[in-house]
Amino acid sequence: MAINETLLVTPAAMTRIDRAAVDSGLDGFALMQSAGAHVAAVAVSQFPEMRRAVVMCGPGNNGGDGHVAARLLGQSGVHVVRYGRQPGPGGDAARAFDICPGPLHPLADWQPQAGDVIIDALFGAGLDRPVSQEIAGVIERAEESGTPVIAVDLPSGLSGRTGVPTGACFTARHTVTFAALKPGHLLMPGRALCGQTHLCDIGMPARLICSDDPVWRNHPGLYREALPAASSAQHKYSRGHLVVFSGPLISGGAARLSAMAGLRSGAGLVTLATPPIAVLLQATHLTAIMQRAIKDDADLTDWLNDKRISSFVIGPGFGDLGKARSFIRLLADTGCPVVLDADAITAFASCSEKLSNLFNDKLRLVLTPHEGEFRRLFPDLADDETLSKIDRARMAAKQLNAVIVYKGADTVIAAPDGRCAVNADAPPWLATAGSGDVLGGLIGGLLAQGMPPFEAACAGVAQHGEAGTRAGANMTAEDLVMEIGKPA
Ligand SMILES: NC(=O)C1=CN([C@@H]2O[C@H](COP(=O)(O)OP(=O)(O)OC[C@H]3O[C@@H](n4cnc5c(N)ncnc54)[C@H](O)[C@@H]3O)[C@@H](O)[C@H]2O)[C@H](O)CC1
Numbered sequence: 001m002a003i004n005e006t007l008l009v010t011p012a013a014m015t016r017i018d019r020a021a022v023d024s025g026l027d028g029f030a031l032m033q034s035a036g037a038h039v040a041a042v043a044v045s046q047f048p049e050m051r052r053a054v055v056m057c058g059p060g061n062n063g064g065d066g067h068v069a070a071r072l073l074g075q076s077g078v079h080v081v082r083y084g085r086q087p088g089p090g091g092d093a094a095r096a097f098d099i100c101p102g103p104l105h106p107l108a109d110w111q112p113q114a115g116d117v118i119i120d121a122l123f124g125a126g127l128d129r130p131v132s133q134e135i136a137g138v139i140e141r142a143e144e145s146g147t148p149v150i151a152v153d154l155p156s157g158l159s160g161r162t163g164v165p166t167g168a169c170f171t172a173r174h175t176v177t178f179a180a181l182k183p184g185h186l187l188m189p190g191r192a193l194c195g196q197t198h199l200c201d202i203g204m205p206a207r208l209i210c211s212d213d214p215v216w217r218n219h220p221g222l223y224r225e226a227l228p229a230a231s232s233a234q235h236k237y238s239r240g241h242l243v244v245f246s247g248p249l250i251s252g253g254a255a256r257l258s259a260m261a262g263l264r265s266g267a268g269l270v271t272l273a274t275p276p277i278a279v280l281l282q283a284t285h286l287t288a289i290m291q292r293a294i295k296d297d298a299d300l301t302d303w304l305n306d307k308r309i310s311s312f313v314i315g316p317g318f319g320d321l322g323k324a325r326s327f328i329r330l331l332a333d334t335g336c337p338v339v340l341d342a343d344a345i346t347a348f349a350s351c352s353e354k355l356s357n358l359f360n361d362k363l364r365l366v367l368t369p370h371e372g373e374f375r376r377l378f379p380d381l382a383d384d385e386t387l388s389k390i391d392r393a394r395m396a397a398k399q400l401n402a403v404i405v406y407k408g409a410d411t412v413i414a415a416p417d418g419r420c421a422v423n424a425d426a427p428p429w430l431a432t433a434g435s436g437d438v439l440g441g442l443i444g445g446l447l448a449q450g451m452p453p454f455e456a457a458c459a460g461v462a463q464h465g466e467a468g469t470r471a472g473a474n475m476t477a478e479d480l481v482m483e484i485g486k487p488a
């Protein structure tokens, strides 16, 4: 018996797991009993003031969980009313329906009363189309009346695969799900529509909770072994040398944030490659970070002969898109890992194929686009509504032979070989000016220390979130950068 806290299982894969469980001799009805019991337990523990449990049941097994919860709540003295559709004969849901006493009312009959708590057991993993007008009306009534909702498995109307509603959708205070999270529990807006998600053990064997195409919640198991290890034999060059490209006079702060983040991530040396006109200005702000005046391609080519450079970050506050493109071509020739952020991403708007040609030797390119930057580079992927954010990041990673860090409240990290993680642990106040510059530098610093790109990106995104949590609400990017590298 188990839950898997880090694997994300699509609804289709969960259906296969359910089937495998039954095929291997497990009692599907027992799983449903356990699922319904968890739902009832969440209802009584989270809403002790509940006067009436309004259990809305759909025609499938999600509805079956609802019938079980209704029976158990009734047995514990809670006033229960059931609405919805009777399941077809023969399955576990029909059995759950048969042993639950009391009538089943038509859904449209529900009139909100003070003290109602809705248990939404209309659709879960089996949702395959927008909900009907009738259900949309009930959802609207629930919202208008402020009736709290506990969703069984997923809020009805939410796609567990994409995290995007297929039409009208409940907004739940709590979601009770089983065995493993679905992508829709973490991807936005799904995560917000789920409220607090409770992952419950219903007796599914651990060996069955698996996937041949795994997507993970970002967690240390993905990168721990690749983290740079401190050793007394190290000197500053062996801890890596990160180069961050500065923009002109007016926008040098972004590169400074990246550089500071890289240094605090543990890189031995960080140098700002600065346009000559901005060198003096940058010098007044820098202490541990070094500088090199780089005016043009010739200066850069000359400097790149120094083999003691380990990685590059280019883009934050960079400004000149043409110069970004020609610098990136030169960086590609070094064979070193490169992080492209902000202007360096925009520089390849609608011509991402030029980028893929530059970095097709080995995996050493990391891109950190936010929503708008992703769209600029991959308009077709961004516009395809059948794709989830996970699908988009994976396809972009394959196209560019790069690790894609598709940023947001639900940052998705994808590698060209299909490895993929969703980060859902960053505090909302990370969405602040300069935060992305810090992330780019942090990943660049980990790359400088020899971490492979996917692991560096997963670790960087996690450490960025942890630093944000330590910095607290109302932090600035300057506060954030000072939290990097501190113990958790
Ligand atoms: N994960 C587990 O180990 C367990 C999960 N359980 C619960 O089972 C559901 C999934 O059940 P399933 O029967 O496959 O799907 P649903 O109940 O979500 O719905 C299927 C049913 O509804 C029809 N349908 C789909 N979308 C719509 C729509 N928009 N409008 C009308 N009808 C729709 C579809 O055609 C089917 O007829 C899972 O979520 C868990 O809650 C088990 O109980 C325990 C084990």
Ligand SMILES: [K+]
Binding pocket: 062, 120, 121, 122, 123, 124, 151, 152, 153, 154, 155, 156
């Ligand atoms: K549901």
